[in-house]
Amino acid sequence: MSDSSGSAAVESPEATPPAGGNGEPLVRAENVWKIFGQKADRVIGTPDAELSRSELHDKTGCVIAVRDVSLEIMPGEVFVVMGLSGSGKSTLVRTLIRLIEPSAGKITITGHDVMEADASELRELRRHSVSMVFQHFGLLAHRRVIDNVAFGLEIQGVGKAERLARASEVLGLVGLEDVANSFPDQLSGGMQQRVGLARAFAVDPQLMLYDEPFSALDPLIRRDMQDEVVRLQEETGKTMLFITHDLPEALRLGDRIAIMRDGAIVQLGSPEELVGSPANDYVRNFVRDIPRTHVLTLRWIMRDPRPGEESGGPELDVKTTVKDAVPVAAATDGPIRAVENGRCVGIVDRVSILQAMAGGPEDSGGGS
Amino acid sequence: MQVGGIVLLMLLGYLLVDGDYSWPVSLTWQELPAKLDDAQTWLLEQRTAPDPNFFFAILDGFRALADWLVTALTDMLLWLTWVGTIAAGTLLVLRFGGWRAALITFLAFVSFAVMGLWEESMQTLALMSAAVLLSLAIGIPFGVLAGRSQRFHRTITPVLDAMQIVPAFAYLMPVVILFSVGPAAAVICTMIYAVPPAVRITALGIRGVTADSVEAARAFGSTAAQTLFKVQLPLARRQLLLSVNQTIMFALSLVVIAGLIGGRGLGDVVTNGLYSNAALAILAGIAIVIMAIALDRATSAIAERTDPTRRHLTDRGKRHARVLTLATFAGILATVFAARALGADSVYPDEFETSTTVYTATIHDDLLRWIQDALDYVQDPTSFIFGITEPLGNFILENLLEPLRKLLVDSPWFVVLGGLTAIAFVLSGLRPAITTLLMLTAIGVMGVWPEAMDTASQVLVATAIAVLFGIVIGVWAAESPRVERLLRPLLDTLQTLPQLVYIIPFIYLMPVSRIPGIVASVLYAIPVVIRLVTNGVRGVPPAAVEAAYAFGASRMQVLAKVKVPLARESIMLGVNQGIILVLAVVVIGGLVGSGALGDMIARGLQRNEFGEGVVASLAILALGIALDRVTRGRRDPSRA
């Protein structure tokens, strides 16, 4: 509550470079704003923009949905945006391809300036470079599954035979060959969302946007679908922007996670950074129930090796989670070497593992 | 509460103010009717001038188009021959609407034939089809626009509202002046009445397409046209066909009145028979009812069955469907050519001749005789029915109508004017009150204050009756599913009947001056009131009801203290809608002796007293707007 919601995005100090390392980001958003309301454009850049959401609403009737968000998504990365209901997640993804017109900001996707794009350039972007999966599926009830999957291609003007061939190929990818001739309302929710996935994959986009694709599904199916996304991402290496309000889902899928609150990003970092050093009480509250040992890896808890420790004793990959290191630690008295590419980069021991399990000293260290 | 106070003050004003305070002559524009007559003559000259200006060229072009369309459709129906028409109608409905609807269609055609009203029915069918085609040609594009653009929707809503407030009877006069008597005038009147529902329902359908589907289409890069044709129209298709259904119902409802201004067919038979041959009028009325029911069932069956979101057609199914359609058309053509080759008449004949004998082919004369017998019975002072209807009619007249008419007509004009304005202010707010004041003043200035007050008294009495019974029945139906089940088909049928058809039976059942109009308007309005009340009471949040029961309230207490108060808004809406519907029928009563404004129009139409007629039309319009504003309530003005 007391937290000033006007604060800009806080990057954790230790923010790891995004996966994919160097190179141009696929998506770059700078200072994106979205304000709903009559006089929205007269708010940005004035002191009013600093007001909290409810104060601004009382004063001007405008709602700030997205507040000064900047982010970069690297090719091949799974970027997760997470936040409570109403925090502006859906609005943010939609502004990226201007399904909702941003009030201010600069957006580049695959090197193209989205804000400058005219209607036809924008359509080209949506047709070929980006596709989207929706929370409520957004399937067309009057079309067979296969025609739904082929929809994006049809819009591009691809011929019937070709698009149906491509659609059945993609249906095979999500395991729905058998229901190609069914209609959406004849399928379960999970299957419908697979159709939604297939439809998005069919146009072979560079960037896939997922707006809470699984929150309408029950937990077991949701897990299946998450596995599906992980698998598809591994097989195809697509860049993904994934929206969710479910933290475990975010931690499972995300290379990096942005946490939103009242339209602004309050922390952006790897799963470990969020759990290991929450930027503020808001994030801390969020991650409180997540078992730290399942998320933190040795890299997070290791210390520099002292002379003599760099050889001998058990060794584990630096990306091993604390949970998985426990059996090894239990079996040995001495220090464990954390290795990366065959080189020892740090040392963990029973004490550091126990500290991590207990919520160790790092807790208070992070992000202040 | 406050309304009661105002009414009391009005009563006091009526009782206490002495002397003649009818609308002052100094405030009346007496030359108005004469001026209107002049204007009409001028218009006529312009229209018939050898080289009309642009505006009149458009009017004339439209008139030619409508006339041509009606003639072409009539010719086509006749060309098909009666056998071919029956085959075409039945097979088409069979193909797209299923066998039930096809059976009803078939029976309807058969009944037109045996009633001996084939030609008139076909004329009506053609007239109505022309009006429906033109209405849809306007209504659907506008509806699609309104469905896609919130701003456009907001802009046209008041126009549609206004079009629907005006009783059809009131625009007969102006339309006749602009288009002369004839099929075109009938088509135009029908369009004024039928376009608003076409626009509204189409817009509703487009809006009803889930935002998700539309957004998905946009996200995949659809152009606006792609979104419309690949997503919105197919998904809204059922609703679009329902808008066709409603347009047909509205059009048919006007067909009878159209008989007054040169629409041929059943309407003509009804309006002429009203004075000369009652039994024939009633028979034609029955044919119209049959046509309404058949068209309703057929179009709604087609809407349901061709909905692509439910039909689930696979490739094989599609091929199959195509073959069936081809077969249907082939069957129709084969029948038509066979019928023509065998010499079937274009119209169902009155008698069949064989080489030896002549058979009567219809039961026209028998039906007329039976109807006449029934009429004689209900009008026989010694009959049982008469013993009920006569005193009932007199009761309404003497105890409700007359006192109220006296109050409104004989009160000083400023008392009535102030009172109604005050009620509008209390119930609806400042702006409606100002509108009411302006409208009532306009009525006075036009010099028809007493006639308008007479009409208003009829409207108020009929509305009161409709609302009273509507609330009781509506609450009952909301409480008991069984009552609702029983009621529904009855209400459906009542709502498909054309306005004038309601009046016909009561001219004979209750032949007491203004009573037929009143009873008919009550019947016309009550289905809507019942529906609104039922929905309102149903819509009361279950939590509130549960809480009341939890405190030990009895069923009656829950009704009286929770449900009805919470349903107040729907009930108020029922009053508002009811009053507009009642007005529409009450003025038609002018045709059969209700006097007042309706009578002025009837006379205007029958004796070419244009000025008077137009004044009455304008007064009805003003009265409609005033009554609407008085009862509008503090409804959200931005209702979608």
Ligand SMILES: Nc1ncnc2c1ncn2[C@@H]1O[C@H](COP(=O)(O)OP(=O)(O)OP(=O)(O)O)[C@@H](O)[C@H]1O
């Ligand atoms: N069209 C709109 N007009 C006005 N306000 C809007 C509109 N769309 C969204 N908002 C407001 O913007 C804020 C952010 O909404 P958004 O849908 O982006 O949230 P979200 O994080 O996706 O929430 P959820 O998890 O419920 O989907 C909310 O307060 C919402 O009320």
Ligand SMILES: [Mg+2]
């Ligand atoms: Mg959302």
